Structure formats: C-alpha cells, structure tokens
Amino acid sequence: MGRIPRSYLINRLITLFLTILIAATLIWVIPRLSPVDPADIMLGRMAAGAGSVANADQVLAQLRESFGLDQPMIVQYFKYLGNTLLFDFGLSTASFPTPVSSLIARALPWTLGLMILSVVITFVIGNALGAFMVWERSPKLVKVAIPAAMVFTSIPPILSGLLLMWIFAAQLRWFPLTGAYGLMVEPGWTWDFALSVLHHGFLPALSIVIVTFGFWALGMRGLMITVQGEDYVKLAEAKGLRPRYILYRYMIRNAILPQVTAFALKIGLLIAGQVLVERIFAYNGMGKLLYDAILDQDFPVIQGVSYVIILMTALSVFLVDLIYPFIDPRIRHEG
Amino acid sequence: MTEYSTDDDVAPAEHGLTREDRRRARRMRRFDNPWLNPKLYWGGGLLLGIVLVGILGRLLWDLDLVFTGSGMLKLPPVGFENLRGQEGTFANPLGTDGAGRDMLALIVIGAPNSLFVGLLASLIGMSIGIFLGFTAGYVGGRTDDIIRVLSDVMITIPPLLILVVFQSAFGDVSLTMMALLIAGFVWQSPTRLIRAQVLSMKSSGYVQMAKLSGASTFDIMFREMLPNLIPYLFGSFIANVTTSIVTAVGLEVLGLGPQRVPTLGRTIYEAINAGALIQNLWWWWGIPTLLLAAMFIGLLLINLGLDEVSNPRLRKA
Numbered sequence: 001m002g003r004i005p006r007s008y009l010i011n012r013l014i015t016l017f018l019t020i021l022i023a024a025t026l027i028w029v030i031p032r033l034s035p036v037d038p039a040d041i042m043l044g045r046m047a048a049g050a051g052s053v054a055n056a057d058q059v060l061a062q063l064r065e066s067f068g069l070d071q072p073m074i075v076q077y078f079k080y081l082g083n084t085l086l087f088d089f090g091l092s093t094a095s096f097p098t099p100v101s102s103l104i105a106r107a108l109p110w111t112l113g114l115m116i117l118s119v120v121i122t123f124v125i126g127n128a129l130g131a132f133m134v135w136e137r138s139p140k141l142v143k144v145a146i147p148a149a150m151v152f153t154s155i156p157p158i159l160s161g162l163l164l165m166w167i168f169a170a171q172l173r174w175f176p177l178t179g180a181y182g183l184m185v186e187p188g189w190t191w192d193f194a195l196s197v198l199h200h201g202f203l204p205a206l207s208i209v210i211v212t213f214g215f216w217a218l219g220m221r222g223l224m225i226t227v228q229g230e231d232y233v234k235l236a237e238a239k240g241l242r243p244r245y246i247l248y249r250y251m252i253r254n255a256i257l258p259q260v261t262a263f264a265l266k267i268g269l270l271i272a273g274q275v276l277v278e279r280i281f282a283y284n285g286m287g288k289l290l291y292d293a294i295l296d297q298d299f300p301v302i303q304g305v306s307y308v309i310i311l312m313t314a315l316s317v318f319l320v321d322l323i324y325p326f327i328d329p330r331i332r333h334e335g
Numbered sequence: 336m337t338e339y340s341t342d343d344d345v346a347p348a349e350h351g352l353t354r355e356d357r358r359r360a361r362r363m364r365r366f367d368n369p370w371l372n373p374k375l376y377w378g379g380g381l382l383l384g385i386v387l388v389g390i391l392g393r394l395l396w397d398l399d400l401v402f403t404g405s406g407m408l409k410l411p412p413v414g415f416e417n418l419r420g421q422e423g424t425f426a427n428p429l430g431t432d433g434a435g436r437d438m439l440a441l442i443v444i445g446a447p448n449s450l451f452v453g454l455l456a457s458l459i460g461m462s463i464g465i466f467l468g469f470t471a472g473y474v475g476g477r478t479d480d481i482i483r484v485l486s487d488v489m490i491t492i493p494p495l496l497i498l499v500v501f502q503s504a505f506g507d508v509s510l511t512m513m514a515l516l517i518a519g520f521v522w523q524s525p526t527r528l529i530r531a532q533v534l535s536m537k538s539s540g541y542v543q544m545a546k547l548s549g550a551s552t553f554d555i556m557f558r559e560m561l562p563n564l565i566p567y568l569f570g571s572f573i574a575n576v577t578t579s580i581v582t583a584v585g586l587e588v589l590g591l592g593p594q595r596v597p598t599l600g601r602t603i604y605e606a607i608n609a610g611a612l613i614q615n616l617w618w619w620w621g622i623p624t625l626l627l628a629a630m631f632i633g634l635l636l637i638n639l640g641l642d643e644v645s646n647p648r649l650r651k652a
Contacts, residue, residue: 155627166617166621275585302500
C-alpha cells in the first residue's frame with residue numbers, strides 16, 4: 001500500500017494553504033483598487049428605496065464603520081483574513097442584515113449535490129465508453145457512435161443547457177424550466193419533495209453530463225491504447241483468460257488511474273461551468289446566488305461565494321492528490 | 336545464382352503494377368503525412384468560416400443595424416413566423432432581438448470578438464508560459480521552486496470567479512482588457528508543460544553538444560530546445576484559446592464583460608433575461624449558441640488533429 005511520505009504531505013499542504021491565501025488576498029485587494037465604494041452603493045439603495053436619506057453623511061460614516069472601512073488597510077486585511085478562515089464574510093448588502101455565510105450555507109448543498117451527481121455519472125460513463133472504444137470486441141456501432149458524440153466535448157455546459165432547456169422544458173414541457181424544486185412542494189424529507197428535486201435537477205445534470213463525458217472518454221482511449229500494448233495484457237491473453245475478464249481486471253484497472261489526476265486539473269473548469277448552468281436554470285445553488293449578487297452589486301456575497309467556490313476547488317485537488325498514492329501503489333512520491 | 340533468380344522473379348512483378356495500384360500507393364504515402372489530418376482541416380475550416388463571416392460581413396452588411404431600435408422588435412429569420420404572426424424579411428435575414436438589433440450584424444461583430452479575446456489571452460498566456468517554463472527548467476534552484484509552486488497554486492484557482500470579483504468591482508471593461516485579465520490565468524499549464532519538457536531535454540545529447548560548442552543560454556533555449564516543443568505548445572495554445580473563450584462567455588452570460596461592444600455571450604444573457612426561451616424566440620439565443628458551439632468544436636478538432644500529429648499511436652485506433 002502506498003504510504004504518504006511526510007515531505008509530500010507537507011508540500012501539498014503548503015500548496016493548499018497558499019492557494020487559499022492568494023485567492024482570499026486577490027478577492028480582498030481587487031475591490032479596493034476600484035473607485036466604487038460599497039457604502040456608497042448601499043446608501044444609494046437606501047435613497048432609491050426611501051426617496052431621500054436624512055443625515056446622509058452620518059449614515060455613510062456609520063455604514064463605513066460597520067463595514068470596517070474606517071480602519072487602516074493592514075488592520076482591515078488581517079481582520080478579513082481571520083474572518084474568512086471562520087467563514088464570516090460579513091453581512092449581505094442586498095438582503096441586509098442576513099449574514100453572507102447563512103446565504104451560502106443555504107445554497108451550498110444544492111451545488112454540491114448537483115456536482116457530485118453529475119461528476120460521478122460522467123466519470124463512469126466517460127471511462128466506460130473510452131475503454132470500449134479501444135477494446136477489439138466491442139460492437140462496431142460503439143466505435144462509430146462515440147467519436148461522433150465526442151464532438152460535444154468542447155462545448156461549455158451553458159450552451160448545451162440552453163439547448164436542452166429549449167427542447168425539453170420550453171417546447172416539450174417534460175421538465176420544469178427553472179428552480180431546484182416545485183413551488184407547490186414543501187421542502188422536507190418526503191417522497192414528493194425528493195421526486196420534485198430529481199425532476200428539476202435532471203436537465204441541469206444532463207447538460208453537464210453530455211458535454212463532459214467525452215473528456216474522460218478521450219483520456220481513457222489514449223490510456224487504453226497504451227495499456228493494450230503492455231506485456232501483462234499479452235500474457236493474460238496467452239493464458240487464455242476470458243476477454244471480458246482481461247478488459248476489466250487487467251486493462252481498465254490500470255488505465256483508469258491517471259484519469260483520477262486528470263480530474264484534479266479539470267475540477268476548476270467543472271465548477272465554473274456548473275455555476276453558469278445554475279444561473280441559466282435559476283437552480284437554487286451558488287451560481288444563482290452569485291448571479292443575484294452581481295445584479296444587486298452585493299460585494300460581500302460576491303466575495304464570499306467566490307472564496308467558497310475556490311476553496312471547494314482547492315480542497316478537491318488536495319484530496320485527489322492525497323488519495324492517489326493509495327489507489328495507485330506504483331506511484332512513489334519523492335520530495 | 337539462386338539469389339539472382341529470385342530477384343528476377345520480383346522485378347517483373349513490380350513492373351506489372353497497374354496504374355491503379357500505383358495511384359493507390361501514392362495516395363497511401365500522401366496520407367502518411369501527419370499534417371494532412373482531416374480533423375485538423377475540418378477544425379481549421381470551421382474557425383476560418385467564422386473569421387470569414389466577420390470579414391465579409393463587415394464589407395457586405397450594414398453594421399449600423401447593430402444599434403438598438405434599428406429594426407422591428409423580435410422579428411424571426413427569413414422563412415419563419417413569430418408569435419405575433421410577423422414573417423421574417425430580407426432586411427433582417429436572421430431576425431432581430433428584443434431591442435430591434437439585427438442578428439446578422441450582431442454576429443458579424445460579435446463572433447470575431449470572442450475569437451479575438453481567446454487568441455489574445457492565449458497568446459499572452461503562452462508567452463508568459465514559455466518564459467517562465469524555460470526559466471524554471473533551465474535555471475533551476477530557488478527560481479524553479481517559486482515558479483513551480485506559483486503555477487501549482489494558480490492552476491487550482493478558477494479564473495471565472497476572480498474575474499467576477501474584478502468586473503463587478505470595476506464595472507465596464509474593454510475587450511482587450513478582458514483578454515488581458517484572462518491571460519493572467521492561462522499561463523500555468525504551458526509553464527508546467529514546458530518546464531517538464533525542458534528538464535527532460537536538458538540532459539539530452541544535442542543540448543550538451545550545443546553547450547560544449549559554446550552556444551549561449553538564449554541560443555540553447557530558443558534555437559535548440561524550442562523547435563522540439565512546438566507540437567506540445569500548439570496543443571496547449573489551442574486548449575487555452577478554448578479556456579479563454581469559455582471564461583469570457585461565462586462572464587458575459589453573468590452580465591459582466593464588455594457592456595458597449597456586442598458579444599455573443601452578452602446576446603445570450605439578454606435573451607435569457609427577456610425570457611426568449613419561453614417566448615420561443617429561438618433565433619435570439621440559438622444563433623449565438625450555435626456559433627459558439629461551432630467555434631468550440633472547431634478548436635477541439637484542431638486539438639485532436641494536433642494530438643494525432645504528435646502522437647502517432649493515436650492515429651491507428
């Protein structure tokens with residue numbers, strides 16, 4: 001069994017830490033380079049809502065104080081870092097005074113659920129198809145149909161999402177157009193609710209699956225071609241093992257391992273793609289939260305969502321890196 | 336003697352090749368040239384088509400139609416009818432959007448814009464990657480450590496999120512500015528790729544030879560090593576063009592990105608917000624979607640073709 005050497009672990013931990021630090025710093029620095037003042041926007045919103053604001057200067061000063069904008073930059077920065085580590089992103093300006101973290105906590109399960117579901121489905125389908133493309137015994141149809149389907153690989157899920165939405169939701173009305181569950185259903189652990197969630201989640205998940213499985217299939221195809229020429233496969237054939245057994249136990253098992261590392265590189269794009277899918281389907285996840293926040297110029301929410309999504313990406317990459325030596329004992333990490 | 340006789344047997348046989356056989360042999364030889372790859376052709380053709388739409392459209396079509404209210408609202412393409420019973424006219428062959436803008440003019444301006452952002456961002460990212468990758472691989476030591484860790488860190492950060500923060504704070508940006516911002520996130524993979532290749536090439540014979548014959552570091556890097564990297568660089572470049580366009584379109588669909596220049600992503604954004612899907616105004620969001628899809632498919636085909644050029648094993652399967 002692969003055991004993780006300490007130097008490798010430390011190396012990965014440093015990378016994880018730096019990723020989080022740099023992301024958090026960028027998210028903090030960028031808005032401060034901009035001439036736009038969040039307190040101003042907030043005041044503007046109050047003025048728009050109430051017609052006029054009495055003692056505008058006082059209110060502005062108070063708002064700046066509540067955002068901590070009156071302190072020196074360096075103090076603000078370290079306070080921000082400390083708060084961010086505790087997932088405290090302040091209060092939303094659009095739905096004041098709801099804490100950003102509770103908005104995110106409400107959206108996160110939807111995003112995670114959709115992501116895990118679509119990633120698992122794509123990984124399984126994609127790798128299976130990629131393997132069958134190379135295997136000599138698979139039907140001719142597979143070898144013709146899959147490359148054709150693979151053309152869709154490069155399309156971002158938002159485009160496939162629009163097409164699916166138009167065909168199956170707007171035209172055929174098989175699936176609901178937007179939302180993560182029906183308006184008539186009470187959220188809870190009931191069958192009705194679960195069915196409604198599945199019904200609403202089907203199209204968003206499908207739009208991600210049909211454009212990403214090809215990536216895995218392509219990668220798997222390349223790896224399978226390499227494995228096919230290996231001596232141990234020849235030996236297994238010479239021994240007269242059943243072809244199906246060779247495919248599963250000898251070829252796929254060896255070819256699939258590097259695919260896990262490819263996953264680490266791909267996850268950022270996957271998450272970003274899903275954010276956009278959630279936005280067009282108005283799915284109750286992080287994507288919708290982010291989009292609403294952009295519309296409302298709700299900076300704390302934009303920052304919080306961006307940070308949490310980047311954190312999710314960094315943690316997934318870290319986990320893949322850690323798990324890898326266990327599933328592939330051939331890898332020995334040095335330094 | 337027996338050897339001669341066998342030769343005599345073979346020689347007339349070769350003479351006996353029919354014209355058909357020879358033509359087939361010539362064709363086989365021609366197809367052995369890895370650059371004559373159908374995927375490469377189709378992909379290049381698709382992209383060229385989009386560029387041509389941009390160039391010819393500018394010459395042949397009245398681009399003033401891109402302004403709001405220059406035509407009737409929500410007109411369908413020629414040969415279709417919208418929900419109000421209006422038929423498409425040749426004044427707006429691809430229909431108009433919810434603000435009366437001509438779809439054809441939108442495409443003529445918007446499609447090359449997306450390609451431009453992708454190419455520029457990827458080109459800059461590539462240059463940074465070549466520079467950093469060579470430096471890391473060749474200089475080594477502390478410099479290498481810093482570049483390696485930095486690219487490891489930056490590769491996990493999805494560009495879309497940082498750019499969302501940037502653009503929501505700064506508001507409107509120009510196309511070039513957006514390309515520059517995206518370029519800040521596409522240098523990592525070329526850097527890693529080149530660093531790995533340089534490390535493996537550094538100890539190879541011809542590099543040692545060049546070193547012994549007194550070639551300067553610059554010459555070794557760019558005259559000796561770089562030409563060998565070109566297939567990899569091409570692949571990485573095309574992949575980055577795709578990533579850049581995806582990021583740009585993502586920003587535009589979120590309502591960010593350039594506000595004053597028509598882009599395909601922004602057209603989709605406006606269509607979704609106006610409920611074009613429910614109102615069955617398919618041309619409004621569908622035409623930009625299909626164009627973008629064609630662009631991505633073209634880029635993918637080029638990348639697959641390049642893969643086959645640089646990895647002969649993939650050609651047979």
